Amino acid sequence: MSYGLALIYGVLKIINLANAGFLMLGAYVTWWLFTSFNIHPLLAPLAIVPVFFVVGWGLERVLVRRVLHAEPIISLLLLFGVWLVVQSLAYVIWTGDSRSIETAFIEATVNLGGIQLALPRIYVFAMGILVLVALQLFLTRTYLGRAIRATAQDRDAARLVGVDVDRVMGIAFGIGIALAGLGGSLLSLLFSFTPDFGHALSLKSFCIVVLGGLDSIVGVAFGSIVLSLAEAFGVRYMPASLQNLISFVVLVVVLVALPKGIVGTLRAMRRG
Amino acid sequence: MASRAIAAAVVAAAAVAFPFAAPHAEYAIDVLFLIFLYGAMATAWNYIGGFAGQVSFGHAAFLGIGAYTTMIMIQSNISLWIAVPVSALLPGLYSLLIGIPAFRLRGPYFSIATIGIGEATRLIALNLNSLTGGASGLTLASAPPKVVLYFAALALCAASIAIAAWIKSSRFGYALAAVRQDPDAAETLGVATTVTKTQALFLSACVLGVAGSVYALYYQFISPDSVFGFSTAISFVIMPIIGGIGTISGPLIGAVVYTFVREQLTALLANFSNADLLAFGLLLIAIVVFEPRGILGIVDMLRRRMRAKPPDAVADG
Numbered sequence: 001m002s003y004g005l006a007l008i009y010g011v012l013k014i015i016n017l018a019n020a021g022f023l024m025l026g027a028y029v030t031w032w033l034f035t036s037f038n039i040h041p042l043l044a045p046l047a048i049v050p051v052f053f054v055v056g057w058g059l060e061r062v063l064v065r066r067v068l069h070a071e072p073i074i075s076l077l078l079l080f081g082v083w084l085v086v087q088s089l090a091y092v093i094w095t096g097d098s099r100s101i102e103t104a105f106i107e108a109t110v111n112l113g114g115i116q117l118a119l120p121r122i123y124v125f126a127m128g129i130l131v132l133v134a135l136q137l138f139l140t141r142t143y144l145g146r147a148i149r150a151t152a153q154d155r156d157a158a159r160l161v162g163v164d165v166d167r168v169m170g171i172a173f174g175i176g177i178a179l180a181g182l183g184g185s186l187l188s189l190l191f192s193f194t195p196d197f198g199h200a201l202s203l204k205s206f207c208i209v210v211l212g213g214l215d216s217i218v219g220v221a222f223g224s225i226v227l228s229l230a231e232a233f234g235v236r237y238m239p240a241s242l243q244n245l246i247s248f249v250v251l252v253v254v255l256v257a258l259p260k261g262i263v264g265t266l267r268a269m270r271r272g
Numbered sequence: 273m274a275s276r277a278i279a280a281a282v283v284a285a286a287a288v289a290f291p292f293a294a295p296h297a298e299y300a301i302d303v304l305f306l307i308f309l310y311g312a313m314a315t316a317w318n319y320i321g322g323f324a325g326q327v328s329f330g331h332a333a334f335l336g337i338g339a340y341t342t343m344i345m346i347q348s349n350i351s352l353w354i355a356v357p358v359s360a361l362l363p364g365l366y367s368l369l370i371g372i373p374a375f376r377l378r379g380p381y382f383s384i385a386t387i388g389i390g391e392a393t394r395l396i397a398l399n400l401n402s403l404t405g406g407a408s409g410l411t412l413a414s415a416p417p418k419v420v421l422y423f424a425a426l427a428l429c430a431a432s433i434a435i436a437a438w439i440k441s442s443r444f445g446y447a448l449a450a451v452r453q454d455p456d457a458a459e460t461l462g463v464a465t466t467v468t469k470t471q472a473l474f475l476s477a478c479v480l481g482v483a484g485s486v487y488a489l490y491y492q493f494i495s496p497d498s499v500f501g502f503s504t505a506i507s508f509v510i511m512p513i514i515g516g517i518g519t520i521s522g523p524l525i526g527a528v529v530y531t532f533v534r535e536q537l538t539a540l541l542a543n544f545s546n547a548d549l550l551a552f553g554l555l556l557i558a559i560v561v562f563e564p565r566g567i568l569g570i571v572d573m574l575r576r577r578m579r580a581k582p583p584d585a586v587a588d589g
Contacts, residue, residue: 017384066561073327076380077513078560080329084506084553092547206384248392251385252373 018059018079019180019205021086022052024197026184028090031099031193041101041189042123048181056177060170068169090195100192120189127186128224131179148172207247207254226250280521287426291419301422305490307524307531308425309483312432314511314523314530316479320472321509322518323439325452330370330386332505333393334363334477338484339499343410344403352416356485363481364474371470378455387502394500409495412488421490428486429524432479436520439472448472452518503549510552513559516568525567 030044039047059082067074139145150158151168159165184197191197208223230250287308291301313335321327338359345355374385397404404410415421439445447468450458455465488494498504511530516522530552537548563569 063557063561067564073325073380073383074560074564076327076383077509078557080509081553081556081560084549084556088547088550088553092550207388245392245395248388251388 017076018082018086019176021083021090022056022177022180023184023187024090024193024195025086026052026181027188027193027197028094028099028184028195029181030185030188031101034101041185045182045185048185049178052181053174053178055174057170057174059177060173064173065166065169087195094195098192098194101188124186124190127182131182135179144168144171204247207251284426284430288423291422295419301418303531303535305418305422305425307527308422308429309486309490310507310511310531311524311527312425312429313480313483313508314515314527315429315432315436315520316476316483317508318436318512318518318523319439319448319476320469322512322523323436323445323452324448324469324472325518326375326469326473327383327509328386328473329383329502329505329509330388330390330393331476331480331508332500332502333370333390334367334480335484335487335504336393336397336494336496336500337363337366338481339488339494340397340404340410340484341481342485342488343412343494346412347410356482359485360478360481363477363484367473367477368470371473375466375469390500390502390505394496394502397496397500404496407496409493409498412492415489415492418490421486424486425483425490428479428482433520433524435475435479436523439475440520444468444471506549506552510556512566513556514566516566517564519565519568522566522568529567 026048029048030041033039033044033047034041063078063082064075067078137145139149147158147163147168148171150161150163151165151172155165158168187193187197204227208227227247227250230246287304290297290304294300313331317328317331341359341362342352342355345358346352370389374382374389377385398407400406439448447458447463450461450463451465451468459465484499487499507530511526512518512523513526514529515524515526533551534548537551559566563573565572
């Protein structure tokens, strides 16, 4: 999900608050496909990714494009409105009850050299790496990926060298939303969720992005590792109900100590 | 300008006279109380969110700290005359504490960080059982009569709007507008952007603290989910946008619309939780896409059209 946030931010220069909504929606769609049609949760991303891509693309076409040249807070507020709508719709449709997906797969564990590991966690971790690698390859090796990066760096210059900027922005937004949906779908394997699911997670992914630096995909991956470790260790010393506080504390520490993010600071050190 | 002052005076006089004219209209007084309280808070949110363009989703933290401060101090038998000023000051100090890291972030980043600030504050309140009573909240045995609190809310609303009017016409207000339009250019022209933003946040937090105090006394019950809740924080964002973000009277107009729509919707759609947020979300999207200046923007547009009409009429005739 953080990748999606970073991508949308980079290309459109707007922060997508609606991401949290689509993350939650991804989890619910996975659950709904499973309970109503008995589709295995692992297959759900096959449906979610293309559908969410189209939704994101449409959203950019119909709404976001209109406010792209206004002050940045306008697009922030627009996407905030989208988030509100998505979240309240979920409340109306699925109520506020907590849901979780239960299959044999969810309960399965594997024994790795004497350590019991939950299979879904390994699967989600592997998918995260896979998506990271795929995204990195896409952004560096394909024409479209390069066009997205060019647009992210300088919209006008990209237009000058013949990039179809409008098309690229729609696609980037679509990919961002699709990644949010994929993230939600994967997370539904690990956690129970309510329509408020995305709220705490959006803060986490924002924290990750700030940690890693906003325009670096590797930085995002690095940030997520740091945050997960901080949370895992933090829980040993404080009540679990305060776990969500950790991402905030990390965020404050990073902002005060390393305003450029970890990768930015490393880069500056190498240069300096 | 004169006609506006007269309109404001008429509204204020009507608001003051209402409880005397209809002492038994309890529901109406309830609704009006909410409008004034929300109006005060939305106007205060606007100091930082509208004038300076730093949209905060964390203002419930200030309301909550004010409300809890009053509750706890009164339960310890401290006079209201001390409790209320302290309830204004503590959120102000808290705003300085969070302003230092948060204002390292610009615009949209600041906004997201405030979501975290609000959430973190709620979690702390929820877990400080000994002080805040945890999730079950705090109740108050006795409080001033509701009519007194009605006037307190009205006075707070008037004060909040007066501060807004002062900011807008002062050097401070111009500095905030410069920060909103272009922080780099503002810095170049000698505006200390971080200091300016922190001052606006401080003022805003103090007003919300007093509002929290009035809220706690009126309802005699507070819990982390009510005063620190995310939906409370959202309402401070929605109201100014409905009325007209960055204007003096817009947030109050938004508070009127917000309170009425919410009262009607919750009565109408009692079976659907969050139906009101769905409506406000759609409204928010519509306003941002079609008329980002809100109701005042629409009024302004209509007035311009009316003014443009007479020459046409002459041409027709």
